[in-house]
Amino acid sequence: MFDMFVTGFSMIANPMAYLLILIGSILGIFFGAVPGMTSSMGIALVLPVTYSMGIVEGMAILLGIYIGSISGGLITAILFNIPGTPASIATTFDGYPMAMRGEGGKALRVGMFYSFLGGMFSLLVLFYVSPPLAKFALKFGPVEYFSIGILSLTLIASLSGDDLVKGIISAMIGVALTTIGMAPIDSVKRFTFGIGALNGGVQLLPVLIGVYAVLEILKSAENSDAGYGEIPAFKAKGLGVSLKEFKQQFVNFVRSSVVGTVIGILPGLGATISNILAYSIAKDSSNHPEKFGTGVVDGLIASETANNAVSGGAMIPMLTMGIPGDAGTAMLLAAFMLHGITPGPLLFREHGPIVYSIFAILIVANVFTLIIEMYGLKVFLKLLDIPKQFLYPIIIVLATIGAYGLNNRLFDVLCIFIFAVLGYVLDKNEFPLAPLVLGFVIGPIIELNLRRGLMSTYGSFGAFFTRPISAVVLVMTLVLLVFSSLKSRKRQKTART
Template sequence: MNFLSDFQAGLGIALQFDNLLYCFAGVALGTVIGMLPGIGALSTISMLLPLTFYMEPTGAIIMLAGIFYGAQYGGSTASILMNIPGTATNAVTCLDGYPMAKNGRAGVALGMTTIVSFIGGSFSILLLMFLAPLIADVAISFQAPEYFAVILFGLVAASTMASGSVVKGLAMVTVGIVLGLVGLDLNTGVPRFQFGFVEMSDGLSIVALAMGLFGVAEILYNLMNTDGSPFKVQDVTMRSLMPTRQDVKTATAPTIRGMIIGAACGILPGTGATIASFLSYATEKRLSRHPEKFGTGIIEGIAAPEAANNASVQSAFIPTLSLGIPGDAVMAVMLGALMIHGIAPGPALVTQQPELFWGLIMSFWIGNLFLLLLNLPLIGLFVRILKIPYDALYIAMLVFICLGVYSIRNNVFDIFVVVFFGIVGVAMILGRYPAAPLLLGFLLGPMLEENMRRALLVSRGDFSIFVHGPVSATFIVLSVLVLAYGLGRPAMGFLQKMRSRPA
């Protein structure tokens, strides 16, 4: 009965005119941003964080979430029509989507991706509705040692299980934790790492950090690698979007497998939508009776990864909302948005603020319906957006970034912080240092320190308190195993290379 009442209350909040408007604006903007290669949902959400400072918390999170899962829909358009992924999660869609477009089936590919994206997202919303409250009920009894162990596991998993160098990921997490320590000590009030700047007494701004690393850095990097001219794309009609009955039959099983893989990857910290889409594609290729056809333009090659990446995006909200542990950089920014509004993420959010939690979930259903209605009849209009000159677009974005970060505290120092981290972000891209672990470390580092010190105060300095309880001990062991696995992969690869060299 409580579930039904929460469901009805959440639906009433989601159907409020302001929240409907924010939801529609979020998914529409996310669709457009996802189509434009090189921008991405993360950069857009980071740039819009200052705007949400003046909004109601529920409407702000609804709009930011709409941008996130809306970008997954839009990202497939550039992948199919231009062989350029709008977002990293849509990269695998290029493998069969673009060949389908060259074979004259671009409309069918776009229509199918919209349908399977809706199915994958809906599946994960159901999981969110049932799993998040259960996890929150268990986590509400957590003490400081349990929180420390869970946060530690999230940081280790996010830095070692993602693609790229494990050592670089761990290094970036460490840098993020150090940046999170800037400001006044929570217990003693002693300034730390301020270097004489009074403006840093309250710590570095999450908005300035995120906008620098993901907004300015991406813009500068893309300006270095493009001439600013618009892309040439083919037009798509509404009639060409309808898949055949055979297409639907062929795509059914891959869609089901893809959404299950995507939901599982979204729940696990450090995996995310990119890994989910590639894993689902590899699974379909392995299960297929004709694996040689993959890459030539078959419907299974787009149905599975598109269902997976949308399922992953929605299911990523499960650990973020129920435990307060973000699994990737976008979830970390969403967590920061909650903190800006004075909302403590975690089990208390689900149990003490059910209006926000259930209103957000109901908005996911509405947002997915909006996306279905937007992407099918208006696909021709969205395709024309790809013809916007990039040089004009990026200049406007840089101006809005500076205005946005200044408007939060009316402090010029924050603009310098954005510029500094924008330059650092470009250097990290060129050096292939991942920015997502740094942001996760920045957000979770203070929480990790607070719970560690609280636990040690209770135990009077005895570190064994972290392995006394079954929950904390389990997550400590999991952290060690994940770390050993992550560091063991490159070591084993190096040994195999050395053995294969001729004497």
């Protein structure tokens, strides 16, 4: 194993490879930080440039983009309450309140540091246990994915604030929106009302941009005294956490890393779910859950550790089975095949040195991303000094370009403003927006796998309760519901007294 690592690093031991990783990491941070841009979009734009490169050089810049984009989303999430990517939704919950409290620098440093640690944790898992984990992931079928979707929906309780009913209504609105367009499996048109653009359904990116980016701008513009430039920038030193805080957060870090890595291994779930799932678990496990959402590092660490841990986890099924774990690794799979290499069970045997050069690139990209973000911190904080009359139009234009670039259709741009209005109405009536996004993300997973599972069992629901993994997940769901209910009652009794 050690010899293969030496071989991998020797294959990138040239200035050009490191320069390409550096460029890729910078581009990735940009694509992650700009609302509407994603890692898959960045990789797709740069992919044609790699045609004339060797496999190692081409993967150097592409993997740099992949790693940098996941971490880059925390910048706008913390400073402006606008998640740069769907994977940074939960980062806004505590990151932005910290910035508003004058701890923007500390929040950025903590997020960047734990993004790095989460990524490195998942890479260690990728290096040492990828084959057995990939085989375990093969045991997950539609029945198991459906159960995981149901488990994820129970997070509504922890994301609903003080009003569970409004949280459930918000989540159901999100789920209902996913039923627009062609139905899975049989492609029946639903709720299209004869509008051709609705046949393809509503995409996550316009929903996210409208509900978070444009809504945040509308809320800030509503108050003539509000402005991003007035957010105080706290000058943190070092990595943002003391040794004492690091020890206190160690369990949170390990738990969130495991959640992110496992979610990454399971194809189709992605960093969005891991981000919210880890945050919710951290909140439910905390001795002070009422502080979550007010600006505590616990929630920030959980969300940023988990979404970056997905990066290594998602590479496991891609390299060992040729199954992409998310949109980013789907583009990386295309890059492999364009260079004549087919990921799968024989990849380690036939192209061992190249595989370990990929591992080396991932390590270097994580280190470069941390360095770039830490040394660029002063630049990021300078964004707070930009007058809002200049900043607002820039954000809207970039978000619009990102939404249009998704499918090259103006309908997605229109959706941004439709969901901004919807989000504004819900927010004014004190409906939480996080359950809406969660319902929108999980809805298709539950519906698709419910129908696939029933097809595989000839219409019987028994398999959902008798297959071991599904049964365990459903039991966990029940336990979580009971646990959340008891904690909620305990908080209510405490509040009354």
